[in-house]
Amino acid sequence: MPPETNTILEACDIKTYFPMRRGLFQKLYGYKKAVDGVSFKISRGETLGVVGESGCGKSTLGKTIMRLIEPARGNLWYYPQAAGSASGESRAGAGAAPVDFFRIGARAELFNYRRKFQMIFQDPNLSLDPKWRAYQIVEEPLIVHGIYPDKARRLEFVYGLLEKVGISAEMAERYPHEFSGGQKQRIGIARALALNPEIIVADEPVSALDVSVQAQVLNLMRDLQAEFGLTYIFISHNLSVINHISDRVMVLYMGRVMELSPGERFFEKQYHPYSKLLKDSILTFDERSREKFLKKFESNELTHKEVSDLSIADKNEVETSGDYCYFNPRCEYKTDICLKKRPPLVEIEPERFAACHNYIKLAEVK
Numbered sequence: 001m002p003p004e005t006n007t008i009l010e011a012c013d014i015k016t017y018f019p020m021r022r023g024l025f026q027k028l029y030g031y032k033k034a035v036d037g038v039s040f041k042i043s044r045g046e047t048l049g050v051v052g053e054s055g056c057g058k059s060t061l062g063k064t065i066m067r068l069i070e071p072a073r074g075n076l077w078y079y080p081q082a083a084g085s086a087s088g089e090s091r092a093g094a095g096a097a098p099v100d101f102f103r104i105g106a107r108a109e110l111f112n113y114r115r116k117f118q119m120i121f122q123d124p125n126l127s128l129d130p131k132w133r134a135y136q137i138v139e140e141p142l143i144v145h146g147i148y149p150d151k152a153r154r155l156e157f158v159y160g161l162l163e164k165v166g167i168s169a170e171m172a173e174r175y176p177h178e179f180s181g182g183q184k185q186r187i188g189i190a191r192a193l194a195l196n197p198e199i200i201v202a203d204e205p206v207s208a209l210d211v212s213v214q215a216q217v218l219n220l221m222r223d224l225q226a227e228f229g230l231t232y233i234f235i236s237h238n239l240s241v242i243n244h245i246s247d248r249v250m251v252l253y254m255g256r257v258m259e260l261s262p263g264e265r266f267f268e269k270q271y272h273p274y275s276k277l278l279k280d281s282i283l284t285f286d287e288r289s290r291e292k293f294l295k296k297f298e299s300n301e302l303t304h305k306e307v308s309d310l311s312i313a314d315k316n317e318v319e320t321s322g323d324y325c326y327f328n329p330r331c332e333y334k335t336d337i338c339l340k341k342r343p344p345l346v347e348i349e350p351e352r353f354a355a356c357h358n359y360i361k362l363a364e365v366k
Contacts, residue, residue: 006043007079008231009199010098014038014074016057016064016255034060035071036255039345042248044081044198045225047232049246049263051239051278057255058235059122062201065233066119067101067110076101078116081198115145118197122204124184128176134187135172138162141194158194165190165220182213186220193224201233206241218245239282243267251275254326257345260353271354273331325357333358 016035019028034057042048050058063069065076077098101117104110121127128137139158141147148154162172165186176184185205192200202221206214222245224230236242242249242263249266251259251274259272270276325331325338337357345355 007041008044009042009079010075010077011038011040011065012075012077014061014064014076015072016060016069017072031072033255035064038074038252038255038257040250040257040260042231042233044231045229046247047225047234047245049242049249050233050235050252051237051242051249052252053237053278055254056252058237058252059203060255061252062119062203062233062235065101066117066201068119071102074102078113078199080116111145115195116198118192118195118200120185120188120192120200120202120205123208124181124188125176125208127188128184130176133173133175134162134167134179135159137176137187138190138194141191145195147195161190161193162187165193165224180213181209182217185209185217189217189221189224193228196228197230199231199233201235203235204237205234207236207238214241215244221245239267239278251278256326256355257353258327258355260345262351265352271348271352271359272327272356273333274327275354277330325355 014035015033015037017031017033020030020032021028036057038057038061040048050061052058060069064071078101079098099113101113104113132140135155135158138161139154142154142158148157159169159172163169167183167186167190171179171183176187179187185208188205205221206217209217218241221232225232232245234242234245246263249259249261249263250257251272253274259266259270259275261271266275267279270279323342324340325334325343328334328338331338333356335358341357343355343357345353347353348359
């Protein structure tokens with residue numbers, strides 16, 4: 001079936017497993033299911049916010065999409081923009097052959113597609129080479145990919161790009177340690193933009209920054225998205241940040257999608273108890289909300305066993321294990337079926353999906 005006209009990326013049942021070993025001889029005894037069957041579609045120019053607590057698999061999902069980590073299973077269909085499309089309009093499904101990014105084996109072909117997918121990393125202190133000046137950091141991908149062979153033209157482009165993200169020509173001569181955290185992240189954004197990508201995976205790009213600087217970087221990213229027609233997969237544990245920048249929200253818990261919804265409607269009403277827990281954890285000046293959150297925090301058992309750590313060495317068995325809701329130890333709405341069957345991600349109203357057997361109960365909660 002052809003995708004919607006504007007689809008640029010479609011993830012189908014992505015699974016990323018890490019082997020677990022122990023003993024003197026590091027014997028394999030199971031797999032950690034960091035990403036466990038994630039599927040979604042994203043349109044050109046859209047921002048998909050991926051949210052969840054630490055350890056839910058969101059960063060692993062981002063790195064898997066970039067193929068910095070190889071998936072255990074799944075497909076990632078990229079729909080190139082058809083030649084001749086006017087004014088940046090996508091014509092995927094109308095002549096542009098889709099490409100499964102996970103099935104590209106030849107290094108030369110993968111190298112070419114790397115230009116379409118770029119990443120902004122969480123910690124600019126670790127992602128920027130301390131021995132290189134700012135302009136050299138942004139210039140490197142252009143040299144690697146053979147863009148602007150003429151050095152004068154290449155440097156003109158680099159300085160212009162840095163200027164666009166708020167780094168002047170004078171500052172471009174400095175080393176990373178001479179910049180503030182927000183300025184370092186701006187350099188990281190410029191580097192991601194250097195190859196004119198279509199999709200940018202932003203992994204917690206503002207979590208290490210002060211609140212005031214966060215707003216500046218987020219507004220910069222939105223302006224650049226409008227100017228260059230970028231598609232963002234924005235990963236964060238902060239729902240306030242997700243609310244500011246995302247068009248749609250995808251909630252992950254222990255590697256599984258709990259809810260997928262348009263951004264505005266998600267913050268109006270949540271259909272999964274985990275989504276509601278995340279929403280209630282947003283700090284506000286409303287003392288009643290704070291009191292409600294503290295009561296919920298004290299009553300919930302937060303130290304539950306890692307149900308995704310399965311002591312089975314056969315990978316095929318691992319993939320068919322854990323057929324129940326992973327959130328049930330923390331859920332106040334659970335019933336017997338939650339312990340026996342994994343809830344599928346179903347469309348409960350137009351464009352809203354939830355993986356919960358008892359979402360109707362939650363919908364009735366005022």
